[in-house]
Amino acid sequence: MSSDQPFITDESQVVTETRDARMTGQGDRFNSRLREAFGSSPFILTKFDKFLNWCRGSSMFMLQFGIACCSIEMMHTYAVKHDLDRFGSGVPRASPRQADVMIVPGTIVSKFAPRMKRVYDQMPEPKFVVGMGSCTISGGPFQEGYNVIKGAEEVIPIDIHVPGCPPRPEALVYGVVKLQERVANGEAAPVTVKPYELEEFSDLERDELVDKLADQIDDDELVMRYNFADSP
Amino acid sequence: MSLERPDSVDDAAIERTPDELEALLGDLVVDRDDHLNAPGFVIRPDTVQETLRTLKEQAGYDHLSVVSAQEYENRYESIYHLKKYDDPTQEVSIVVPADKDDPVSESAEPVFRTADWHEREAYDLIGIEYDGHPDLRRILLPETWQGHPLSMDYDKDRPQIATLPEHANPLEDHHKDAESDTMFLNIGPHHPATHGVLHLKTVLDGEQVADVEPDIGYLHRSEEQMAQSGTYRHQIMPYPDRWDYISAGLLNEWAYARAAEDLADIEVPEYAQVIRTMGAEMCRIAAHMLALATFALDINGDFTATFMYAINDRERVQNLLEDLTGQRLMFNYFRLGGVVWDLPEPREEFFSNTRDFLDQLPGSIEEYHNLITSNEVFQMRTIDTGVLPPEVAKNYGATGPVARASGVDYDLRRDDPYGYYDELDWDVVTEEGCDNFSRLLVRMREVEESAKIIEQCVDLLEDWPEDERTIQANVPRTLRPDDDTEIYRAVEGAKGELGIYIRADGTDKPARFKIRSPCFSNLQTLPEMANGEYIPDVIAALGSLDIVLGEVDR
Numbered sequence: 001m002s003s004d005q006p007f008i009t010d011e012s013q014v015v016t017e018t019r020d021a022r023m024t025g026q027g028d029r030f031n032s033r034l035r036e037a038f039g040s041s042p043f044i045l046t047k048f049d050k051f052l053n054w055c056r057g058s059s060m061f062m063l064q065f066g067i068a069c070c071s072i073e074m075m076h077t078y079a080v081k082h083d084l085d086r087f088g089s090g091v092p093r094a095s096p097r098q099a100d101v102m103i104v105p106g107t108i109v110s111k112f113a114p115r116m117k118r119v120y121d122q123m124p125e126p127k128f129v130v131g132m133g134s135c136t137i138s139g140g141p142f143q144e145g146y147n148v149i150k151g152a153e154e155v156i157p158i159d160i161h162v163p164g165c166p167p168r169p170e171a172l173v174y175g176v177v178k179l180q181e182r183v184a185n186g187e188a189a190p191v192t193v194k195p196y197e198l199e200e201f202s203d204l205e206r207d208e209l210v211d212k213l214a215d216q217i218d219d220d221e222l223v224m225r226y227n228f229a230d231s232p
Numbered sequence: 233m234s235l236e237r238p239d240s241v242d243d244a245a246i247e248r249t250p251d252e253l254e255a256l257l258g259d260l261v262v263d264r265d266d267h268l269n270a271p272g273f274v275i276r277p278d279t280v281q282e283t284l285r286t287l288k289e290q291a292g293y294d295h296l297s298v299v300s301a302q303e304y305e306n307r308y309e310s311i312y313h314l315k316k317y318d319d320p321t322q323e324v325s326i327v328v329p330a331d332k333d334d335p336v337s338e339s340a341e342p343v344f345r346t347a348d349w350h351e352r353e354a355y356d357l358i359g360i361e362y363d364g365h366p367d368l369r370r371i372l373l374p375e376t377w378q379g380h381p382l383s384m385d386y387d388k389d390r391p392q393i394a395t396l397p398e399h400a401n402p403l404e405d406h407h408k409d410a411e412s413d414t415m416f417l418n419i420g421p422h423h424p425a426t427h428g429v430l431h432l433k434t435v436l437d438g439e440q441v442a443d444v445e446p447d448i449g450y451l452h453r454s455e456e457q458m459a460q461s462g463t464y465r466h467q468i469m470p471y472p473d474r475w476d477y478i479s480a481g482l483l484n485e486w487a488y489a490r491a492a493e494d495l496a497d498i499e500v501p502e503y504a505q506v507i508r509t510m511g512a513e514m515c516r517i518a519a520h521m522l523a524l525a526t527f528a529l530d531i532n533g534d535f536t537a538t539f540m541y542a543i544n545d546r547e548r549v550q551n552l553l554e555d556l557t558g559q560r561l562m563f564n565y566f567r568l569g570g571v572v573w574d575l576p577e578p579r580e581e582f583f584s585n586t587r588d589f590l591d592q593l594p595g596s597i598e599e600y601h602n603l604i605t606s607n608e609v610f611q612m613r614t615i616d617t618g619v620l621p622p623e624v625a626k627n628y629g630a631t632g633p634v635a636r637a638s639g640v641d642y643d644l645r646r647d648d649p650y651g652y653y654d655e656l657d658w659d660v661v662t663e664e665g666c667d668n669f670s671r672l673l674v675r676m677r678e679v680e681e682s683a684k685i686i687e688q689c690v691d692l693l694e695d696w697p698e699d700e701r702t703i704q705a706n707v708p709r710t711l712r713p714d715d716d717t718e719i720y721r722a723v724e725g726a727k728g729e730l731g732i733y734i735r736a737d738g739t740d741k742p743a744r745f746k747i748r749s750p751c752f753s754n755l756q757t758l759p760e761m762a763n764g765e766y767i768p769d770v771i772a773a774l775g776s777l778d779i780v781l782g783e784v785d786r
Contacts, residue, residue, distance in 0.1 A: 064424050068451055068782055069477035071428070072522070073561060079543035094424045111374045112421065112429055112450040114396035119422050141470065144461065145454030146381040146388040147373065166561055198396060209391055213376055222396040223376075229389035 049186060056100070056126065057184030060176075063099035063123065064092035068106025070133040070166040082169040089176050096122040101179070103172070104158070107135035107142050108149040114224045117198050120156045128183060130175050131158040134165045141165060150231045154196050155224075195230070198222045247322055248291060256291060257283060268494060268719040270313070270323035277330050278363075280338040284312060284326065288343060292316050293324060296344040296629055297722065298748035300733040301354035303383050308335040308360050312347075313720045313733065313748075317626055317640060320648045320729075325720070330360055339365035346629035349756050357382040357456070372449035372785055382457065414442050421450045425530050425771045428781035432758075434770065441770055444762045446755055448784050455786040459745035464492055464711040465568060468745075473562040475747065476783040479518035479550060480726040482511045482557075485566040490650055491721035491732040492568050496711045501702040502652070503693075504570035509652040510689035511556055511565065513682040514549050517593075519726035520633075520675040520682075521546045523778040527672060528604050530775035531613050538603045545596050548589050555582055568711070570704035575693065586690050593683050597676060605673065614668040618761040618773030621666055628760070629753040632728020633678065634777055636662045637670035644724040656688045668769075668776040675778070710740050720748075727751050727778060747786050751779040 035042065062084075066074070077084050084090035093099040096119045108116060120129070129152075134140030136152040143150055152158060159182065162175035202219040204210050217223065250271035254261050260283045263274035275283050287293040293314040301310045308330040315323045330337045339362035340347035351362045352371040359380035362368055370377060374394040379386050419425070419432040426432065429450035435443040455471060462468040472484035486508060493500060500508075525542035528535035550560050555576045557565040565572055576582050604610045620630070625638040635642050643660040645653040661677040663670035715738035722731030728750030737743035754777050762770040 065422060066424075066428050068428070068453075069474055069561065072477055072479070075522075076543060076547070080540045081544070081547050096422075107451065107453050109450065109452055110377075110392060110394045111452065114394055115421050115429075115450070118396060141474070142453045142455075142458060144458065146386070146457060147452050147454050168560060201393075201395075204393075209378065209393060212378070213393060216376060217393075217395055222398065223393050224396070226392045226394070228391065 053186045054184050057180040057182075058088050060089035060128075060180060060183075061098060061100045062089060062092045063096055063102045063119070064094050065102055065119070066105060067108070067112070068135065070105035070135075073166045073169055074103055074105045074132060074172060077169040077172045082173060084173060084176060087173065087177050087180065089180060096120075097124060099123055100126070101128045101130060101176075102156075103130045103132050103176075104136045104152045104156075105132040105166075107140065108152050108155065109145075109147045110149065110224075110226060111147075113149050113155045113196060113226075114198055114222065116152070117155050117196075117224070121198075128179055129156055129158045129160075130172075130179055131161045132172060132175070133167055134163055137161050137163060146228075149196070149226070154231070196224050196226060198224055246292075247319070253287075253291065253324060257286060260286070265325075265327045265718075267325050268717060269721060270315075270325045272311075272325035272327050272718075274327045274329065277328050277337040280312075280326070280328055280340050281343050281364075284314070284340050284343040287314060287324065287326070292318070293322075294626055295320070296340070296346050296350075297720070297729065297731055298629075298733065298746065299340070299347060299350035299354055300720075300744070300746035300748075301358040301360050302735065302744040302746075303358055305384075307332050308337075308358065310337055310351075310354060310360055311718075311733070312340060313731075317635075317642050320642070320644060320722075323720070325718075335360045336363050337361070338363050339368075341365055344629070345627040346753055346756060349752065353752075356380065359383045370449075372452040374449075381454070382460075413437065419770075421447075425774065427526060427774070427779060430755075430774075430779070430781055430784070432770070432774075434767070436767065439766050441762050441765055441767055444759050444770055446758055448755070448781070450785065451781045452785040453782070456745050456747060459747075460742055463740045464496065464713070464742065465707070465709065465740070468492075468742075469566060469568075470562065470564045473564060474782060475749065475786060476519070476725060476727060476730070476751070476780050477561065478522045478726065478780050479546065479553070479561055480515045480780075481561065481563040482508070482515045482553075482565060483519075483723065483725045484730060485563065486512055486651070487721070487723045487725065487730040487732050489566045489568060490723055491719055491734055492711070494721055495713045495717060495719045495734055495736060496568070496707075498569045498707055499705055500570055501705055503696055503701050504703050504705075505652045506689050506692050506696075507556075507571050507575065507703070508566065509656070510686050510693070511553065511563075511571075512651070513685045513689075514553050514556075516682045516726050517679050517686075518546050518549045518553070520679050521549070523675055523726075524600065524604075524672065527772075527775040527778070528610075530771050531604075531610055535604060535610075538600065541596070541599060541603070545593075548592075552582075552586055552589060555585065567704060567707075569707040570702070572703075574701060574703050579694075583690055583694055586686065590683050590687055590690075593679070597680065600676060605669075605676070611669065613768070613772055614672065614776070615665070616667050617765060617769040618668040618671075618776055619666050620757055620761050624760050625666075625757065628757045630728070630757055631753065632725070632750050633671055633674040634728065634754045634757070636660070637674045638666040639664045642729075644722055644729060648722070650723060652689070652692075653685070656685055658684050658688075668772045671776040671778075712736075712738060712740050714738065722748065725750055727780065727783065728754060730783075749783040749786060751777075751781075751783045752786075755779050755784055 139148045139150040142148045160179045201217045261273045265272040297313040310328045312326040356370040415436045417434045421429040421431040431447035433445040473481035521542045525539040528538040557563040622638045713736035718735045720733040722729045731748035733746040734742045735744040761773040
C-alpha cells in the first residue's frame with residue numbers, strides 16, 4: 001500500500017454478519033459446529049478425573065531450565081522447525097511456581113543437586129519430570145566423574161527418560177508427547193528410589209564426616225549427603 | 233594481505249632465545265624443564281611474583297594463559313604458561329615445584345589478575361596453597377568438599393556433603409546493611425539470563441551494582457579426570473564436544489587433536505586439514521548465532537523474533553554438519569591424524585547445499601542488523617555499557633571475541649597458525665568500542681569471515697584430485713608418548729583461546745590433562761564490567777561475554 005493513500009476499509013469485503021449479531025447481542029460468539037452437534041442437550045458424560053487429566057495433558061507449561069549440552073537441543077525443540085508448542089506443551093515458564101513439567105536437560109553434579117531439588121519442590125502439584133539425555137539416566141559419559149550424580153533419579157522422581165547424548169529434538173518431542181499421553185490417561189509416575197534428600201544438618205547420622213564439618217555447617221542448614229560408594 | 237600484522241617493534245616484541253631469557257632471569261632460575269612448546273624454567277616457590285614480573289615487564293610476556301597444577305610422587309608443581317598477546321608463538325613456561333608435605337607456593341595474582349581463579353582451581357582440585365592469594369577458597373566444588381579430587385590419594389568413594397544455604401529475603405529489613413544501605417541479591421543458579429547454571433552473588437546499592445561475584449561449579453563434570461582416564465587414540469575425543477557444547481564441537485576437538493598430534497608427532501594430511509578448517513568454521517557460525525540469539529533475548533524479551541531467526545540459521549548449518557559428521561551436536565568427527573570419514577556422497581550435493589547456505593547468509597546478517605544492531609532500544613542498552621578496557625582484558629587473560637572487541641588484536645588462527653588457515657584469505661575482526669555492542673559486532677562480522685573461509689575450503693575441496701584425498705595419516709593403534717614430555721597447545725575456539733596441557737608418563741593415557749577454557753578467564757572479567765553499572769547492564773555484560781558453563785566449569 002502506498003503511503004499517500006488514506007487507509008480505507010473496503011466495506012464490501014468485510015463479513016459483517018457475525019459482527020452485527022454480536023453488537024446487537026443476538027449471536028453467540030462461542031457457538032461452534034461442535035456445539036451445534038450437541039443440539040438441545042448440551043451435556044457430555046465423563047468421569048471428572050478423566051476430564052481433568054485430559055485438560056492437564058493437553059496444556060503443559062514447561063519450566064525454562066537449562067543445565068548442560070541437552071539444553072541446546074531443548075532450545076531447538078522449542079524454537080522454529082521442531083516447535084514443541086504444536087503439541088500443546090511449548091510454553092516455557094521462567095518460574096517453577098508456574099510450571100507443570102520440568103525437563104532435566106543435563107548432568108547433575110554435587111553442587112547443583114540440592115538446587116535442583118529445591119526448584120522441583122517449588123513446582124506446584126501435580127508435577128511431572130522428563131529426564132533428557134543419558135546423564136539424567138545414569139550420569140552418562142560422566143558416570144565415572146568424582147563429582148557427578150549418577151542420574152537425576154537419585155534426587156527427584158522422573159516420569160519419562162529420553163536417552164541420547166544428546167537426544168535429537170525429535171526424540172524429546174516424542175518423550176514429551178508420551179508424557180502427555182500418560183498424563184491424559186491418568187497413569188502415575190513409577191515408584192522411584194531417591195537416596196539423596198535435602199535434610200537439616202543436625203538430622204544426619206553422626207559419623208566421622210559429620211563431626212569434621214560440624215564447625216563449618218549450622219545445625220539447621222539444609223544439606224544433601226552423597227554416598228558415592230553405594231551409587232549404582 | 234591482512235594476515236600479516238602491522239609492524240610494532242619495541243622491546244617487548246623482540247623474540248628472545250631461551251638462553252637470553254635464562255640470562256634475564258639470572259639467579260631466579262634453579263633448573264631447566266623444557267616443554268615441547270616452550271622453554272621451561274624451574275624456580276623456587278617464593279620467587280613466583282618476581283619472576284613473572286620480570287618476564288611481564290622486561291620481556292613482554294603479558295598473557296598468562298593458564299596455571300596448570302599437578303601432583304608427582306615426590307612433589308607438587310604449578311606451571312605458569314606465559315605468552316605474548318602480540319605474538320603467541322613466543323611462549324615460556326615457569327615451573328614452580330612445591331613441597332610434598334606442605335605444598336605452598338607464592339601467588340601470582342598481584343602480577344596477573346587472572347591468576348586469581350586459576351590458582352583457586354589448582355587449590356580446589358590439586359590442593360596446592362598459594363601464599364598471598366587474596367581469596368583462596370574452593371571454586372568448582374562445594375565449600376564443604378573433603379579432599380582434592382585430582383591429587384594422588386583421593387578416594388572417590390568417600391561420602392560427601394553439599395549444603396544449600398538459605399538466603400533471607402533481600403527485601404526484608406534485617407537483610408539490608410543498615411549503614412551502607414546495600415542489599416544482597418542472588419541471581420541463579422537457575423535463572424533464564426545466566427545461560428546455564430551460573431550463580432551471581434550481587435550486592436546492590438539502589439539499582440546500581442556495588443559488587444558482583446560469579447559463583448561457578450554447578451556444572452563441574454570432572455572433565456579433566458575423564459580425559460586422564462581415557463586413552464589418547466580414541467577415548468578422549470568424544471569429551472571435547474561436551475566442553476563448549478554450543479555446536480562448537482569441532483573447534484574443541486581440534487584443541488585436543490592439535491595438542492595430542494604435536495605430542496605424538498603426527499602429521500595430518502593436507503586434505504584432512506581443509507575439511508577440518510571448513511567444519512570448524514561451520515561450528516563457529518553455529519556458536520556465534522546462538523550467542524547472538526540469546527544476547528538479543530537478554531537485552532529485551534521482545535527480541536524473540538531474532539532468537540527464532542538465529543535458531544533457524546543454526547538449523548541450516550547444523551544440517552550441513554550433520555551431513556558431514558553424522559551428528560547434530562556432538563560430532564566426534566576428528567581423529568588423531570585426520571578426520572573419521574570423507575565428505576558425504578554425493579559430494580556435489582554437499583557442496584551445493586553448503587553454497588546455498590553461504591549464499592543466503594549475507595541476507596540473514598542484513599536481517600539481524602535490521603532487527604537488532606540498528607534498533608534504538610538495543611543500542612541504548614549496549615553501547616557504552618559493560619566497558620572492558622584493553623589493558624584490563626589482557627590482565628585477566630581475556631581472549632576471543634571479548635578481547636577483540638576491546639581492540640586486542642589476538643587470534644590464534646592467524647598468530648599461531650594451524651590447519652589450513654594461513655593459506656586462506658580472511659581477516660581478523662577487531663572493534664575498538666570495548667563495550668557490549670562491540671562484542672556483538674565482532675561476532676557478527678566473524679560469521680562473515682567464517683563464511684569466506686568455508687567458501688574457499690569448498691573451492692579447494694571441489695577441485696581436489698580424487699587419488700589424493702587422504703583423510704587420515706598412519707597412526708599407531710596405541711599411542712605412548714615418551715615419559716615426562718609436556719606440551720601446551722591452543723586453538724582459537726568459538727569463545728577464545730582453548731588450550732590443552734598434557735603431560736605424558738609413557739603409558740597410553742595422559743598423566744595430567746589440563747583444559748584452558750576461554751570462558752573461565754573471560755567470565756572473570758564480569759565484575760570489572762559490571763561494578764558501578766545498573767543491574768540490567770550486568771545481564772547485558774554477561775550475555776555479551778557469551779560464556780558456556782560446560783566450558784567454565786569443565
